[in-house]
Amino acid sequence: MPDVDEDGPLVRGIVCSRGHFNPPDARFCERCGISTVQQTHNVITGHRPPLGVLVLDDGSVHALIRDYVIGRDPGAADDVRDGRATALVLEDPDLSLSRVHARLVLDGWDVRVEDAGSVNGTYVADPGSEEWRRLEADVPTTIPAGSRLRMGARTMTFESHHKL
Structure with missing residues (x-):
């Protein structure tokens, strides 16, 4: 087994x-x-x-065991309320994050990020790159380990030993 x-x-x-x-x-x-x-x-x-971890800019670490909804008040999202995803609340004193800003979706062995129609956008920097690219709203984008995400003034990194 x-x-x-x-x-x-x-x-x-x-x-x-x-x-x-x-x-x-x-x-x-x-x-x-x-x-x-x-x-x-x-x-x-x-x-x-688990497919890896999400390491936030404040040093907190979140295991990627299930889907996450990220934002100032992600508990407002339907997928959090019905138990399909976990809320990841980010402190945002500048109010640069939307209440429901983005989703991190685990699909098979893949990790995908999706902007939830946020006002200020969700950005991805590929491993080793300093260049940020803005994601189109509601379009899941598969990210490899080492990718960095930016939402408002907050950043985070997807780390994993899996080949993604």
């Missing part, structure tokens, strides 16, 4: 010889580093492990 988070959603993946659950295209186990090339690559359904 794979060594996985029994609370994570069900996704397709492969198990290394040491029992760690990985994305179906993993060449190396993302937990122990062992090669999966010699495995038969039997794809199975299992509970997805």
Whole structure:
């Protein structure tokens, strides 16, 4: 039986010889580093492990186990009220954030960010880049580990050992 988070959603993946659950295209186990090339690559359904963490500019860390709605008052969002997402309240003394500013959506093994129609926009800087690009409202954008997000005056970084 794979060594996985029994609370994570069900996704397709492969198990290394040491029992760690990985994305179906993993060449190396993302937990122990062992090669999966010699495995038969039997794809199975299992509970997805956390996909990484969101590290905020104030040093707080939020595990990416489920979807987040981010903003000054994200509890107002339907997906938070009905339990499909977790509210991530950001302090915003300058009022540069919308009440419901953005969503972080976990889809299979991918992490996506989506601007929720905010007034001041949601920006992404790719890993290693200093250039910010504004996201189009309501269009999910897959982000790789190392991506930085800017919402109003707040910034955060998506960190993960997963190849995303």
